[in-house]
Structure formats: C-alpha cells, structure tokens
Amino acid sequence: MDWPRGVDGLCYGGDYNPEQWPEEVWDDDVALMREAGVNLVTVGVFSWACLEPKEGEFDFGWLDRVMDKLGEGGVKVDLATPTASPPPWFTLAHPDALNTRPDGTVQVHGSRDTYDVHAPAYQRASLRIASELAERYAEHPALAMWHVHNEYGSTSHSAHAERAFRGWLQAKYGSLDNLNRAWWGAFWSQRYSDWDQILAPRATQYLSNPAHALDFKRFTSDALLGHYIAQRDLLRQANPEIPITTNFVFGQWAPVDPWKWAAEVDLIAFDSYPSSPDETAERQSAMHADLSRSWAGGRPWLLMEQAAASIHSPDGAIAKSPGRMARHSMIHIGRGSKGAMFFQWRSGRGGSEQWHSALVPHAGKNTRMFREVVDFGKALPGLAQGAEEPIETDVAILWSPDSWWATGDHASLPARVDYLENVAQIHRVLRDRGVVADFVRPEGDLSNYRTVIAPSTYVLSRAAAENLRWFTAGGGRLVASYLTGAVDEHCQIWLDGYLGGLTDMFGIRVTEHLPQPAGETRALWNFGAAERFCELVELRGAQCVTQYATGQVIENQPAVTVNPFGEGEAWYVSCKLVDEAWDRLFESLELTGPGLPGVDVVDRGPWRYVVNHTDAEARIGDLVVPAGGWSVVKRSS
Structure with missing residues (x-):
C-alpha cells in the first residue's frame, strides 16, 4: 500500500x-x-x-x-x-x-x-x-x-473496565485455578473463588x-x-x-x-x-x-x-x-x-x-x-x-513493555529500578560509540543480529528465555545486565539463580541481590565503577571478566562474566554500570561505528546522514560538517 x-x-x-x-x-x-x-x-x-x-x-x-x-x-x-x-x-x-x-x-x-x-x-x-x-x-x-x-x-x-477485564482473564487463563496459580493467590489470602470477585487494580x-x-x-x-x-x-x-x-x-x-x-x-x-x-x-x-x-x-x-x-x-x-x-x-x-x-x-x-x-x-x-x-x-x-534505503545493523537492544510496566511499581521489587533509564543508557553509550542499534522484543526474531543486549529485562517469559538460548547457541553474543530474568511472565520468581532459568547458559548463579546506597559507587578492577545495584554471583563454569574492588560482601567477587555456550557466548553484568564502564565493555566487544559523541552518523545504502549537534566542526572521513550543521552525502564506493 x-x-x-x-x-x-x-x-x-x-x-x-x-x-x-x-x-x-x-x-x-x-x-x-x-x-x-x-x-x-x-x-x-x-x-x-x-x-x-x-x-x-x-x-x-x-x-x-x-x-x-x-x-x-x-x-x-x-x-x-x-x-x-x-x-x-x-x-x-x-x-x-x-x-x-x-x-x-x-x-x-x-x-x-x-x-x-x-x-x-x-x-x-x-x-x-x-x-x-x-x-x-x-x-x-x-x-x-x-x-x-x-x-x-x-x-x-x-465497572465497565472490570467486566471487560474478567472476560479477558477468562480467555487467557481458562479457569480460576489457573489464574490463582499464576497470580500466586495463596499469598495474603488472595485466592478467588468467583470471577466477579476480581476488580481492576x-x-x-x-x-x-x-x-x-x-x-x-x-x-x-x-x-x-x-x-x-x-x-x-x-x-x-x-x-x-x-x-x-x-x-x-x-x-x-x-x-x-x-x-x-x-x-x-x-x-x-x-x-x-x-x-x-x-x-x-x-x-x-x-x-x-x-x-x-x-x-x-x-x-x-x-x-x-x-x-x-x-x-x-x-x-x-x-x-x-x-x-x-x-x-x-x-x-x-x-x-x-x-x-x-x-x-x-x-x-x-x-x-x-x-x-x-x-x-x-x-x-x-x-x-x-x-x-x-x-x-x-x-x-x-x-x-x-535516500528514504527507501534500509538501515543495516547487527546490534540490537531488547525492549520489553512487560519489564517496563512491572518495574514501575518499585514496592514489589528488591530495590528501585528505572528500566527506561537502563535501556536509554545502553542506547546512548552505543550512540556515542557511533553504533546505530535496533530494538527487538524478547520473543522476537534475533537472527539478523550478532550482538543482543538485554538491559535489566526483569520479566522474562519461558518463550523469551528459550529464544535467547536459541540465539546464543546459534552463534550470537548475548549481553544481559542485572535483574534480567528475575521473574517470569506471571511475575513469579525464577528459582535457583534467577536468569530466566538460563543459569547453564550464563555459567553462573545469582545468589543474592545487594542494593547499594544512593550516591555511592563500587569500583571494579580496571573497569570503571558500578552504582545503586549489585548482585552476588557464583561461578558455574563462566569466566570472570572483572571483579568488584570495593563493597561489603561483594569485594573480590565477580562483577562481569562471560560463558561460551554452543557457538556463541553469554555475558552477564551483575550491577548497574556507570556509562564509562559500559563504554569499556563495548570497546572490548569491538562495538563501534562511524559516529562520534554528539554527532549522529547513519549509513543507508550508498547514503550517509550526518547531524552535528556540537559547537565545533566534525570530520567524518573526508566530510567536514560545520558546528550545528547536517549533511546527506553519497559515500564513495
């Protein structure tokens, strides 16, 4: 059309x-x-x-x-x-x-x-x-x-919403027994015995x-x-x-x-x-x-x-x-x-x-x-x-509406988590490195990507977990950060190490969540620092890339790990890294593109789009773009 x-x-x-x-x-x-x-x-x-x-x-x-x-x-x-x-x-x-x-x-x-x-x-x-x-x-x-x-x-x-909600739930769960199990209804005596008992939140x-x-x-x-x-x-x-x-x-x-x-x-x-x-x-x-x-x-x-x-x-x-x-x-x-x-x-x-x-x-x-x-x-x-030319990239970031919605209520989390900021942080660090990234849904097609990054993907369904397993085993590089796979699609905790049941793939178990005081950082050996949230990780075959240099309980414990799995590898970042630390990690993974901090560069077929947001002229290859200017040029073959 x-x-x-x-x-x-x-x-x-x-x-x-x-x-x-x-x-x-x-x-x-x-x-x-x-x-x-x-x-x-x-x-x-x-x-x-x-x-x-x-x-x-x-x-x-x-x-x-x-x-x-x-x-x-x-x-x-x-x-x-x-x-x-x-x-x-x-x-x-x-x-x-x-x-x-x-x-x-x-x-x-x-x-x-x-x-x-x-x-x-x-x-x-x-x-x-x-x-x-x-x-x-x-x-x-x-x-x-x-x-x-x-x-x-x-x-x-x-009341209109509640009637429609009950119908939606009946179609999804089929029976009250299934709903009560999914909602963990035994807690605080919240088991429902009639659909009419269910209200909108x-x-x-x-x-x-x-x-x-x-x-x-x-x-x-x-x-x-x-x-x-x-x-x-x-x-x-x-x-x-x-x-x-x-x-x-x-x-x-x-x-x-x-x-x-x-x-x-x-x-x-x-x-x-x-x-x-x-x-x-x-x-x-x-x-x-x-x-x-x-x-x-x-x-x-x-x-x-x-x-x-x-x-x-x-x-x-x-x-x-x-x-x-x-x-x-x-x-x-x-x-x-x-x-x-x-x-x-x-x-x-x-x-x-x-x-x-x-x-x-x-x-x-x-x-x-x-x-x-x-x-x-x-x-x-x-x-x-140039408008019809595709944008090609082999890097993707998981975008999970479920994780965004579920982390919006901080009272039900181990600590305050800003899912949107965690996703935005990954995107901005990649952008500063010149990388244009796609976003993908956790259950979506990952076959076009070499690297997939899962920032604090708190809700990880069974289907999404198997999708990540398939991607990694097939030769993909998965980079997940803290709290990924903490709960399933029903907000029930993945037992015995979290991680969406993928502890074998990551080669680790997360044994404890350790929220940190606001305003304090935890140094990592040769890797910058972490802030606000750390996890205690037990190695089960993974290699430790860097350790915590400071912090009660976590000092000298693994902070970033990598584990070969099938034809690919699974990286895990057990903390909220500062931007500098993410930049170092992406540098080690050779994630880089033609752009610069403050300068957007996007290649689309033979065309290059450059937007300079800085107060100084920017040189991208042979092209010089003035301060505050933009240009669309045909790349030399």
Missing part, C-alpha cells in the same frame, strides 16, 4: 486545527503552507464538538471547505477520527463513560482523553462519528491517510499484587487496540486504498504494547517529545527514532509530531536554539522516518496548549522560526532519494 497516498517524497507538515480560527485565516494558511513546502497536514484530531455539536446532528460544511482548500493548494490530508476528546454533550449524557481512577475518583470533562474505552456508549459514539467521516470523505481527492484517535493511553478502573491499604497489576496493563493495551481496530476496519471498508494509522507516544501513562500494535497499523506514526533541554534531547530523539523503526519491522514509519521551537521539560518549556528543529528532524529522517511532522501548524490563541510552539508562531510569518521552517522545507525534497 502506497502511503501517504499522493504525497511525493518526504512528508512535511503537522497538526492543522482550522476549526479554531476564523475562515478568513484559512486561505492565508494554505498560502503559507505552500511557501514552507508543506505537503501533509493532520486535520480533525480534536474537532468532535464541531463535527457533531449535538448527539446525532452533524456539521461537515466547514470541513468540506477545508478539505477542498487544502487539496486545491496541493496539500494532502491525514484525516483524524476525533475520538480522543468527546464533546461536553457526550459526557453529560453518559457519565458512566468517564474515566475512573484507581482510587475510585471519576474524572470530569474539561480536558482531553476524558473517556472510558470500555464504556458501550463511548464505543458506539466512536464508531458513529468514524462512520460519518468515512462515508463523506473516503473518496475525497485530498485524503492521503486516516489517523485514528490520538495518542492512545487513557486508562480507566471503572484499585488503591489498596498496602502493597498490591504485581501479577494482577501487570495483567491489567496488558488488558488495557488490548482494549485500546480493540477500539482502534474497530474504527480501522470501518474506515478500511469505505476505501481499502487509504492507509490507516494512529500515533504512538512514549510514557508510563500510555500502557500500550507497540510490538503488538505494530501489526495492526499500515505505518508506525510516532510523537517525539524529549523531556530535557540538554543533550538528553538528542539522545531521546535518536532512541525514539530507533524504537519506531524497530516497531515498524522494515515497514514505513513517520515522525508524526514534535515541537518546532521548544522542548517541554519538567521545569517548563525551553527554547530550541537556531537550527535545532532541523537537527532533531534529521535525527529521525536519518534513522528511517519518511518525513518530519509537527504539533502544530499555527500557535493557538487560547486553550490549554496556547503556548505550545508551532510552525507559524503567534507573531506570524515574519519571524525567525518561520524562516527556519521555510528553509528546512526547501531542503527536504533533495533528501527523498
């Missing part, structure tokens, strides 16, 4: 909200889009109240005119179903369709994502508005793509059951996916030639399993919003891009949203320096995105995100920001020729 339909080259544009502006602004918008080189905009994401001002009464006249104007101006439309923000009339008519928090509080209308995906009234209303849009616009010449919903992730612990007097919580996250991901599929199938029926997607977003608040969702979308669309204004923004952007490419599995993907002029950190918005918008876009394009899209086209005058940056600022076209937008738009057509 060709996507987006009718868009030549790379996509450039963003969310367009014409319903927020007087109609006389629309012609100006189209003219400015042409000036900037915009060829695709997302329309209608939050327009439900305008499209259906009263239940069952629709007003499409304004959208007809917008679609026609954009099409006549050469701008294609990614038309959204507006189900992420039900209008006030809906929530007043159906109060049972509002989200319920774990403490039982029912949220009220006044923001976005105020819906309970499990509520029958919401499901019916979602399909009704999607059906009306499909019937009216499926054949419109400006329509390039359907955009279902927006940033799925709204959870609910309502609620605020409890003390610690909750980790297996219960993990299954609810899996269930929520499946329920949200079901809402997407219902709309997708309806839209597909109206016109099978139009590609359909939804935009993924990254965060603990969005409990969706992208590996599972990826099979149901025609392309991966991702919203990238780095959370720190320093060099972490570039690191996060690169990680977001590599995750998106990996979820896509070789199929198309697109950077659907980013902020043009600012970075939204916990301390508030921080302005991007000149050229940073283009560099962030090029990180994604170099790593496989078929373009650069933004939220949003024109900065809003009111509403909760009135200060969110946009391609057209409040001050209009005669601004530094819009000049950057125009300049970048002029450069994009020349980059399209």
